[in-house]
Amino acid sequence: xxxxxxxVGTELLLGxxxxxxxxxxxxxxxxxxxxxxxxxxxxxxxxxxxELLVLADSRSDLIVLCGGLGPTDDxxxxxxxxxxxxxxxxxxQAALDHMNxxxxxxxxxxxxxxxxxxxxxxxxxxxxxxxxxxxxxxxxGEKNNYIILPGPPSELKPMFSEQAAPLLVEKFGVHEKLTSxxxxxxxxxxSQIVTDLAEMIENQTNPTIAPYAKPNEVTLRITAKxxxxxxxxTLLDQVEAEILAVEGExxxxxxxxxxxxxxxxxxxxxxxxxxxxxxxLTAGAFQARLAxxxxxxxxxxxxxxxxxxxxxxxxxxxxxxxxxxxxxxxxEIAGVMAEKARELANTDYAVAxxxxxxxxxxxxxxKGTVFIAVAQKDGETVIEQKAFSRDRAYxxxxxxxxxxxxxxxxxLNK
Numbered sequence: 001x002x003x004x005x006x007x008v009g010t011e012l013l014l015g016x017x018x019x020x021x022x023x024x025x026x027x028x029x030x031x032x033x034x035x036x037x038x039x040x041x042x043x044x045x046x047x048x049x050x051e052l053l054v055l056a057d058s059r060s061d062l063i064v065l066c067g068g069l070g071p072t073d074d075x076x077x078x079x080x081x082x083x084x085x086x087x088x089x090x091x092x093q094a095a096l097d098h099m100n101x102x103x104x105x106x107x108x109x110x111x112x113x114x115x116x117x118x119x120x121x122x123x124x125x126x127x128x129x130x131x132x133x134x135x136x137x138x139x140x141g142e143k144n145n146y147i148i149l150p151g152p153p154s155e156l157k158p159m160f161s162e163q164a165a166p167l168l169v170e171k172f173g174v175h176e177k178l179t180s181x182x183x184x185x186x187x188x189x190x191s192q193i194v195t196d197l198a199e200m201i202e203n204q205t206n207p208t209i210a211p212y213a214k215p216n217e218v219t220l221r222i223t224a225k226x227x228x229x230x231x232x233x234t235l236l237d238q239v240e241a242e243i244l245a246v247e248g249e250x251x252x253x254x255x256x257x258x259x260x261x262x263x264x265x266x267x268x269x270x271x272x273x274x275x276x277x278x279x280x281l282t283a284g285a286f287q288a289r290l291a292x293x294x295x296x297x298x299x300x301x302x303x304x305x306x307x308x309x310x311x312x313x314x315x316x317x318x319x320x321x322x323x324x325x326x327x328x329x330x331x332e333i334a335g336v337m338a339e340k341a342r343e344l345a346n347t348d349y350a351v352a353x354x355x356x357x358x359x360x361x362x363x364x365x366x367k368g369t370v371f372i373a374v375a376q377k378d379g380e381t382v383i384e385q386k387a388f389s390r391d392r393a394y395x396x397x398x399x400x401x402x403x404x405x406x407x408x409x410x411x412l413n414k
Contacts, residue, residue: 001034001035001061001062001172002035002037002059002060002061002062003029003034003035003036003037003060003061003062003063003064004036004037004038004039004040004056004059004060004062004063004064005021005022005025005026005036005038005039005040005064005065005066006040006041006042006049006052006053006056006063006064006065006066007019007021007022007039007040007041007042007065007066007067007151008041008042008043008044008049008065008066008067008068008077008151009041009043009044009067009068009151010043010044010045010074012041012043012067013041013042013043019039019041020153021066021067021149021151021153021156022039022066024153024156024157024160025064025066025149025156025160026039028160028161028165029062029064030177030178030180030223031165031177031178032165032168032169032177033175033176033177033178033225034062034168035178037059037060038056038059038060040052040056044068044074044075044076046076046079046080049076049077049080050080050083050084053080053081053084054084056144057143057144060144061143061144061145062144062145062146062147062168063144063145063146063147064146064147064149065077065081065146065147065148065149066148066149066150066151066156067149067150067151068151069116069117069134069135069136069148069149069150069151070116070117070134070150070151071111071113071114071116071117072113075116077148078116078119078120078121078137078148081121081139081146081148082121082122085121085139085141085146087121087122087123088122089119089120089121089122090119090120090121090122091115091118091119091120092118092119092120092126092135094126094128095117095118095120095126095128095129095133095135096115096118098118098128098133099114099117099118099133102133114133117133117134117135118133118134118135120135120136120137121137121139121146121148123139124137124138124139124140124146125137125138125139125140125167127147127148127149127159127163127164127167128159128163129150129155129159130158130159130162131154131155131158131159132150132152132154132155134150134155136148136149136150136159136163136164138164138167138168138171140171147160147164149164175227176225176226176227177225177226177227177232178223178224178225179223179224179225179226179229179232179233179236180221180222180223180224181221181222181223181236181240181254182219182220182221182222182254182255182256182258183219183220183221183222183240183243183244183251183254184217184218184219184251184252184253184254184255184258184260185217185218185219185220185247185250185251185252186216186217186250186252186260186401186404186405187249187250187405188218188247188250189213189218190211190212190213190218193211193218193220193247193250194211196246196247197209197243197246197247200239200242200243206224206225206235207222207223207224207225207235207236207239208222208223209221209222209239209243210223215394215397216397216398216401217260217401219256220243222236222239222240222243224236252405252408259289259292259293260401260404260405260408261289261290261292261293261404262293263408264290264404264407264408264411265290265293265295265296265299265300267408267411267412268299268300268349268411269295269298269299271411271414273299273347273348273349273411274299274300274301274345274347274348274349275290275299275300275347275348275349275350275351275407276300276301276302276303276304276341276342276344276345276347276349276350276351277290277303277304277341277350277351277352277353277403278303278304278306278316278337278338278340278341278350278351278352278353279303279304279305279306279307279352279353280306280307280312280328280337280352280353280354280355281353281354281355281356281357281370281395281396281399282353282396282399282400282403283305283307283396284305285396285397285400286303286351286353286399286400286403286404287300287302287303287305289400289404301345301347302345303341303345303350304316304341304344306337309323309328312328312333312337316336316337316340316341316344317340317344318333318336318337318340322336327363327364327365328354328362328363329354329355329356329362329363329365329369329371330354330371331371331373331383331385333354333371334352334353334354334371334372334373334383335352335373335375335381335383337352337354337373338350338351338352338373338374338375338381339373339375339381341375342375342376342377347377348376348377348378349374349375349376349377349407349410349411350374350375351372351373351374351375351403351406351407352372352373352374352375353370353371353372353399353400353403354370354371355368355369355370355371355386355395355399356368356369356370357392357395357396358391358392358395359392366387367395368386368387368388368389368390368395369385369386369387370385370386370387370388370395370398370399370402371383371384371385371386372384372386372399372402372403372406374403374406374407374410376410378414379410379414382406382410384402384406386398386399386402
């Protein structure tokens, strides 16, 4: 079964609302083994919606429409679809009873336009709305099938999960499902990882491999189509092992929501180690990323933001002659910053940042020049120089990510 999702609403085209519904529905259909081939957004315009329905009919078996089920004149999704199918809209008595109860319990009058929300496709299966008033519908046609869902996510999500998804399984006997695993990599670009894995990607069948470039990192989504979880795990484990045999050096974690800072904090906890930081270039951004991770206080007692030369001297106790000799943008100062911070905080590790975020050069160093140091209680101080590009914010973000990865590697190499 090929599916497509049509999100209806001019506010989506204007960028006033983010289309999170399509993501949710795609994931839900994938869990049922139904593959989504197209996502489309159309405004509150009957003619354009009709044109899109004609196109969808020609290429998809299941068409999911979300939005445009409210009480106002521009909520025309059901009307346009009913005309497209040559059927009538009928009132649903259960939904009308629910609506009367809703307004009665709030001592508010029900305006006539609210009746729109309890109309459904004649011959369709009504989808009750337990968190709102606008009901949905599943319509099974001779060739194409349609699901209509409300636009507000608080209404759409329970309606899809509790009403539509079970009906799809019942009506279409869905047995296979899609199971995905996301691998996260830092330190390698999308073009390189695709080149390294070209043979695997070219010959993929089941599972499939899809790369995604994100700021300063790359993710690979491996997706298996199977009838049970055990078979999916076997297939995913096999492909993951093949990928990590090539790119294991850059792999740091799993999942859409996992982050490099979360990985680092978990490693510190696991190894019972602690970290501090001394930040010039990044002005506290590294420590803020750590602080986003729940439970970070177990491994991070605090740190230093030393943006000026004076604070480097006063907060960290760096000799001013060293700054005069090497310049603040140097590997020597980065190393001393890390070592002094680690001693003052009495931690196992310290990460230090200094550099030029721009827009202008500093001390003869061009914009994007960065020095990052990791001092270790029982080991040498590791210092790396990087040349990051793009704007000031991106340089700082890239520096934080690099610092996190250097710390991750230092912990793992112990």
